Amino acid sequence: MLRAADVIAQRVRAEKRKSQPSEQQDAVRQRNKRRKEREDQGVVTKPYNLSIHGTKQEQEDFMLRLKSICTKMGETHGKRLTYRETLLQAMSAWLKSHDEENDHRLDLDCGGAGLPFRARNGFSAASPATKDEPMFLATVTAINHLSDQLQDHARSCQEQLVVKKKNGVHMQGHAGKLTLCCSAKHNVYWDSSPHFYGKFLVNYRMAHAYFTSGIRPLQYKKICDAAGMGKIVDKTLRERYQPVYSEVVEEFAEASMAQALQEETAIQVMVDGEDFAGISIMSDARHCWRKNAMFSDVAFLGDRTHRVIKLITVSQDEEQYSQNHELVGTQQFYEWADENAVNILVHAHDNNKSVNKLVENRAAQGHRCVNGNDTWHATKGIARGMKKITMGPKYKERVTWHPELSDKAGSIKTHVYWAMKNCALDPERLRGYIDNIIKHYKNDHTGCHHTSNCRISGDAYKPSKVLIQDPKAEKLLVDFLHQTVVYKNAENYVHAKDTHYVESFNNALLVYHDKRIAFGKEAYLLRINLAILDWNENVDRDHTSEWRCEDAAAPRRREPKKQLVEKKYTFRKEVWNEFMRRVYMPNLADDTVHDQAPAGNLDQPPADNHDQPPADNHDQPPADNHDQPPADNHDQPPAGSQDQAPEDA
Numbered sequence: 001m002l003r004a005a006d007v008i009a010q011r012v013r014a015e016k017r018k019s020q021p022s023e024q025q026d027a028v029r030q031r032n033k034r035r036k037e038r039e040d041q042g043v044v045t046k047p048y049n050l051s052i053h054g055t056k057q058e059q060e061d062f063m064l065r066l067k068s069i070c071t072k073m074g075e076t077h078g079k080r081l082t083y084r085e086t087l088l089q090a091m092s093a094w095l096k097s098h099d100e101e102n103d104h105r106l107d108l109d110c111g112g113a114g115l116p117f118r119a120r121n122g123f124s125a126a127s128p129a130t131k132d133e134p135m136f137l138a139t140v141t142a143i144n145h146l147s148d149q150l151q152d153h154a155r156s157c158q159e160q161l162v163v164k165k166k167n168g169v170h171m172q173g174h175a176g177k178l179t180l181c182c183s184a185k186h187n188v189y190w191d192s193s194p195h196f197y198g199k200f201l202v203n204y205r206m207a208h209a210y211f212t213s214g215i216r217p218l219q220y221k222k223i224c225d226a227a228g229m230g231k232i233v234d235k236t237l238r239e240r241y242q243p244v245y246s247e248v249v250e251e252f253a254e255a256s257m258a259q260a261l262q263e264e265t266a267i268q269v270m271v272d273g274e275d276f277a278g279i280s281i282m283s284d285a286r287h288c289w290r291k292n293a294m295f296s297d298v299a300f301l302g303d304r305t306h307r308v309i310k311l312i313t314v315s316q317d318e319e320q321y322s323q324n325h326e327l328v329g330t331q332q333f334y335e336w337a338d339e340n341a342v343n344i345l346v347h348a349h350d351n352n353k354s355v356n357k358l359v360e361n362r363a364a365q366g367h368r369c370v371n372g373n374d375t376w377h378a379t380k381g382i383a384r385g386m387k388k389i390t391m392g393p394k395y396k397e398r399v400t401w402h403p404e405l406s407d408k409a410g411s412i413k414t415h416v417y418w419a420m421k422n423c424a425l426d427p428e429r430l431r432g433y434i435d436n437i438i439k440h441y442k443n444d445h446t447g448c449h450h451t452s453n454c455r456i457s458g459d460a461y462k463p464s465k466v467l468i469q470d471p472k473a474e475k476l477l478v479d480f481l482h483q484t485v486v487y488k489n490a491e492n493y494v495h496a497k498d499t500h501y502v503e504s505f506n507n508a509l510l511v512y513h514d515k516r517i518a519f520g521k522e523a524y525l526l527r528i529n530l531a532i533l534d535w536n537e538n539v540d541r542d543h544t545s546e547w548r549c550e551d552a553a554a555p556r557r558r559e560p561k562k563q564l565v566e567k568k569y570t571f572r573k574e575v576w577n578e579f580m581r582r583v584y585m586p587n588l589a590d591d592t593v594h595d596q597a598p599a600g601n602l603d604q605p606p607a608d609n610h611d612q613p614p615a616d617n618h619d620q621p622p623a624d625n626h627d628q629p630p631a632d633n634h635d636q637p638p639a640g641s642q643d644q645a646p647e648d649a
């Protein structure tokens, strides 16, 4: 009733106002004009309008409440607040209280900061206040140890142990060193990782994972930093873990290559029987960077097993010019082969001139070694070279190129490839097959192979390509064929060798080796050796299915694509076992473990223990711990324990 009376009084006042001089049309217009001028000058801000739909009743109700809040909010200032100020304050207050309420509810649910721990539905729950807690790696054994410690504490004290709010967690690498405390001020120290010889197991495992994955140091750092899971700093990785790890991996790689050589020989003996005289190989070089490489690797793969039997890394210390690295590496390979009585028969490579020469020289000295240049590179060159005689500007037609040749590039490439495969190791026959291309395209098939279409079909044969009739076209094609590398060095191509395996090996190396990153020699060799282990274990592995596809980039491809089974990586497990055997039993590993403190010295942290701030060394009871009852001595490991004072991080 009172409200209705207010409204009526307001309306009366409004009616009355209309008759005042300041509300007359001219006065209002003047006022509006002045306001507009002040707005344009930037003296006052423009009003913004809020449209709220509703009935007249609702609108009045709304305004009444708004005005009432304006008045109440202004009471402390002794002046009514404006609509704008009131609405802003009301909205912010609501948002703030809403967020606080939410966080508080979540924290109450699960024991957030400043609250006792509470499980929710039998689990610990994440909340806004706890979502950024540090993570550490723990193992089953470590958890069992914690359970044991808690039980010990409970025997003499009923209070709940919780991780100390302040400095309760210290990360050492990926391991957490935790201090739990109860309201009676008992401290329990717990390490998330089992110890061995003053080292944390989880850090060794993570170092192994980092090395074996082939990821770059920076990638490892990024993952760890983003996850907040601690990390092993680069220097520690390099100085503490890498030397032993590299050594183990190198030995495994050596063993893998020795086994590959053995298998290669065994297969060749099986094929050749009494005539066995040696094995065949393929090789290729790869530079560590794109330009002026510090290291180059020359990989040697068995022709039958496709496994790496030897890999030689040539550094700039040995040979200044990286373009000579392949030759130096190949020379070293032959020195090794001679020393170990490994006879090489066909050496396939991608037509490196100096390697060709080296192999020829060895043949001249009485070795049975011959070059087998890569067929793929040779035929690729043919397709490229043919372009010059199959197309060109109009004014050079029939001079540098001829339309009668335009449709033949693909077929000639295929034919040369076929000729290499079917020449029965006879260079003259290979040249003859290539020469016959001309006759075949002149529709004279007397010299063609008995298996080819033109011979099988006999008189019914209809040439699929334009016949060569112009002597100019014939001359262009003859000249082209005679200067191809296959024709000129036919003896290097009679073996029809293919080096694509060694090229894929160099490609596979990229998983471990990023060409953009410069590694030190030890890290470089470690990554190479990991790549060898990976390759030798996985090359030619089984495939689950084959599928054929049309590839626009390779329209003449006949081979189906294979869906390979997943890689196994058994070498990882073996490397890990041996790595741990060596660090766990340093005395057994002869003098190979250089980076480790002697057994008697374990209680002293090493000098380079920069990862652990001295103040954090809670292997000693903290100073504020003197009120601890002697009976409660369960939180300090027994003195002299070998498992004390982990120093790695």
Ligand SMILES: [Zn+2]
Pocket (backbone or CB within 6 Å): 153, 157, 158, 159, 182, 183, 184, 185, 186
């Ligand atoms: Zn207690």
Ligand SMILES: [Zn+2]
Pocket (backbone or CB within 6 Å): 440, 444, 445, 448, 452, 454, 455
């Ligand atoms: Zn023919």
